[in-house]
Amino acid sequence: MNDFETRLAARFAALVDHEAGAPDSAPPFVPVLEDEAPDRRSRTRVFLVAAVVVVVAALTWAGLSQVIHLPGPQVAGPPTPSAGTTATAVSTAPSTSASAQTTSSVAGASTTVVGGMTLSLPAGWTVTPQTYSGGSGPIPGSTVWCIDPVTAKGSCTISLTSAGQATGNPLDVDVEGGWSSNPSYCSVDVRQGQATHTLDVADVRSFGGRSAEYRKWTHTCTATQVVQAEMYEVAYAPAWILFSEHADSYVSAVMAWVAQHSTLPVQTLPLRLQDLGYVRSVHASVSAYIVTLDRVYASAYSTAGEINNSSTTYEYTIPALLVDAAGKQIAAPKVGDRAFIVTNGSAVTGYSVRPL
């Protein structure tokens, strides 16, 4: 151990002493018997059986519907699994919500109201408020619920977030989780270059009756460790995010089902809460710059770095006295800026240039 390691060991020990507090004797050990809390393997088994039952029921209903032409409820079926290659296959054309969906049926769906949203869940799934331990918690002002199979309650297989009045972090529809941040996948000891990350799908889909940015990512860390992330993000107030880092075909189908059958509160404010794109025009007045923005989808995982298949522009009014995070007045927007815009729904509150 060299000097640095010796000092680090001492600091680490001091840190743990502080965080763990004074040494304690062990509290009484209360063994939980098998019949009270099935072990993970049992839970997984129950979950798999439940999953198979639901899928078989859905397929049976779909088959029957085709044979006897029943006008059954429109339910999202499992999408075709991604090819699993490292190539980035992206569709940016806004899709009609029906085009990518099949019909089937899930019996025994339940409906509940969470945070003003009418949430529909397929049979066998449940929703609970997310609990936090330690220093972690939701983005201030937001509320998170966990959507799980009833046999894995609280695991947060899918998270449902009401962004509420959260102001600490801007939303970001191009980041896993839906907030501006720097999520790191493949944090295990993966050799550099071994992991691959792909943005599989980027388009617009319906979530709770509102238009949502839809993204699907695949992070292949090792041959056996693959993280599939999927997100529906409604970027207008009140903003909602449906997100999973366990989005295999089954979970993905459940998310699609939830997105299609639930109802979100209606949009209350006119401006999108976050946008990214190229400034195509600027009109300056005494107090503001009116810019038109050509929206792009950012992808840290594609070779191009972004996708822009539409020339539609969106107008924003940037206050001339707007300051950046450091309190410095922003530079005047210019045509060609790759701009990241944040709003409070009514007015622009942040403008920064993010070169590709």
Next chain:
Amino acid sequence: MITQARTGPQPVGSSDFEVCYERYWWPMVRLATGLLGDRAAAEDAVQEAFTAVYRRWSTLAEVTRIGYLRVCVVNATRTTQRRQTTQRKHLRLVEDRPAAGADEGLIQQFDRDALRQALNLLPLRQREVLALRFVSELPDAEIAQATGLSLGGVRSASSRGIAALRSSMGELR
């Protein structure tokens, strides 16, 4: 001290388990705290680990019990961290710190905060290796057993973790 939650057969060798529990509970809480940064979450993870060990106690060879316990603790902290990952990584931009002051206690607090923050930015395996090395003071072979890494993997993760901490925290004078 074992309290049976329900009547039922005691596992074979449960008195040995009791000794193990009382002896290793605190060291395991320290290890889990080193990994999670939170005492309450650490206690939950350790309870989960001891419960797993309790179920298999009679089938575990005596020499393997502590190693198995350590694996269970590391696995339980991984589960806890997976649950916390999303909210923590998305909180990175909004974490606030108390205002700075000249007080010595505050300076120490900032040192601790800086180390915890630097540790949280390390890949999970590097953090595990460093905690097992510096908190539990285990040799590389036992770290390998607890983490499922090869000996080379342990040394590599340790070296990279230390280099990353040195880079983010300086020389720790």
